[in-house]
Structure formats: C-alpha cells, structure tokens
Amino acid sequence: SQTIHQWPATLVQPVGSPLSLECTVEGTSNPNLYWYRQAAGRGLQLLFYSVGIGQISSEVPQNLSASRPQDRQFILSSKKLLLSDSGFYLCAWENRERNGYTFGSGTRLTVV
Amino acid sequence: GENVEQHPSTLSVQEGDSAVIKCTYSDSASNYFPWYKQELGKRPQLIIDIRSNVGEKKDQRIAVTLNKTAKHFSLHITETQPEDSAVYFCAASQETGANNLFFGTGTRLTVIP
Numbered sequence: 001s002q003t004i005h006q007w008p009a010t011l012v013q014p015v016g017s018p019l020s021l022e023c024t025v026e027g028t029s030n031p032n033l034y035w036y037r038q039a040a041g042r043g044l045q046l047l048f049y050s051v052g053i054g055q056i057s058s059e060v061p062q063n064l065s066a067s068r069p070q071d072r073q074f075i076l077s078s079k080k081l082l083l084s085d086s087g088f089y090l091c092a093w094e095n096r097e098r099n100g101y102t103f104g105s106g107t108r109l110t111v112v
Numbered sequence: 113g114e115n116v117e118q119h120p121s122t123l124s125v126q127e128g129d130s131a132v133i134k135c136t137y138s139d140s141a142s143n144y145f146p147w148y149k150q151e152l153g154k155r156p157q158l159i160i161d162i163r164s165n166v167g168e169k170k171d172q173r174i175a176v177t178l179n180k181t182a183k184h185f186s187l188h189i190t191e192t193q194p195e196d197s198a199v200y201f202c203a204a205s206q207e208t209g210a211n212n213l214f215f216g217t218g219t220r221l222t223v224i225p
Contacts, residue, residue, distance in 0.1 A: 034212070043118075043217035044156070044201060059212070090155060100146050101213060103155040
C-alpha cells in the first residue's frame with residue numbers, strides 16, 4: 001500500500017538555526033511531491049513542488065529551499081530560520097492516476 | 113496564478129441541519145476541484161472531488177457542485193453530525209504537469225449537538 005512518512009512531528013528551533021524536514025513515500029514510484037505551509041488559522045500555502053528527482057519548483061520567494069535526492073524523498077531546508085517560518089508544514093504526494101493528494105502527518109515548527 | 117477564495121471562514125450549524133461552503137476561483141483553465149477535511153491537529157484528508165466535465169457529485173451526505181461559467185464550486189453536507197466538525201478546505205488545479213493545488217483559506221465548521 002502507499003504511505004507517506006514525514007518527520008519530525010514537532011520541532012522547536014532558535015532563530016538563525018538550520019532546518020531539515022524529511023518526507024518519504026512508499027509503495028509508489030515517480031510521484032509528484034509537494035511542500036505546504038499552514039500558518040496558524042490560515043490556509044495552505046504551496047511552497048515547493050517536484051515532478052522528479054532533482055526537479056524543484058518554488059511558488060514563493062523565501063529563505064527555505066527544497067531538494068529531491070531520490071525518487072521518493074523530499075526534503076525542506078533552511079540555512080537560517082526566521083520567526084516568521086513558524087507554522088505547520090505538510091508534505092503531500094500525488095500519484096499519476098490523479099487520485100488527489102495524500103498528506104503527511106505534518107511537522108509543527110516553532111521558531112523561538 | 114490561481115486564486116481561490118472561500119466563504120464563510122466559520123460556520124456553526126445545529127446537528128441535523130445542512131452546511132454549505134462556497135469557493136470561487138480565478139483561472140478558467142482550472143479543471144480539478146477537491147475538498148479536504150482537517151480535524152484539529154491532523155493532516156488534511158480528501159473527502160470528495162469534482163472534475164470540470166461534471167456539474168455535481170454526491171457521496172452519501174456530502175455533495176459538491178461546480179459552475180464553470182461563474183467559476184465557483186460548493187460543498188454541501190446534509191444531516192450534519194458532531195464528527196463533521198473540522199476545518200474544510202477547497203482547492204483548484206489544472207490537473208496537468210505538476211498539478212499544483214491552490215487552496216482556499218478554510219472554513220471552520222462547528223456542529224452543535
């Protein structure tokens with residue numbers, strides 16, 4: 001069966017520290033992968049998407065970056081976190097049969 | 113790019129009543145419209161979707177309607193139950209290439225027992 005794993009579940013980081021969030025998908029190949037951010041009380045903002053290994057597109061300018069080193073691995077990173085980076089980060093995948101997105105369980109990031 | 117607007121932001125209904133959430137979109141090329149339900153602290157989950165070749169789709173107590181001319185679509189929940197309480201998000205995409213979903217800002221639905 002197809003599953004998506006995202007970790008860590010919660011993270012508290014000081015301003016200026018680096019960030020690495022990881023997302024992996026099992027049971028599928030060549031998925032479209034996405035990173036979304038959900039700020040408190042707000043909607044889901046698309047940050048990055050990837051249609052294949054090494055292919056990353058950014059929807060909004062920011063101090064975050066993403067990488068896809070393997071077909072089923074998607075990483076969200078930052079060299080120096082800002083207070084405004086706090087939020088709920090969700091990874092999602094979409095299979096080629098277009099059955100909608102499946103979201104990971106999310107990472108609640110608090111930058112202090 | 114696509115811009116999705118969603119109303120209302122909060123909605124309270126009595127158990128057993130119906131709830132309607134409405135969304136509009138800006139890009140006439142969008143042709144896929146899913147709805148997600150997010151319970152407190154959990155991930156969003158797809159509950160129903162509609163593609164532009166149909167005007168209405170129903171799944172038990174949930175239905176979605178689409179008006180491509182007016183560029184709006186709606187979620188209808190009938191016979192609401194307390195477990196329907198959650199935040200609901202609409203979204204739109206062109207379902208080509210990367211199929212990026214653009215989400216509305218969400219509606220917090222509270223079903224009062």
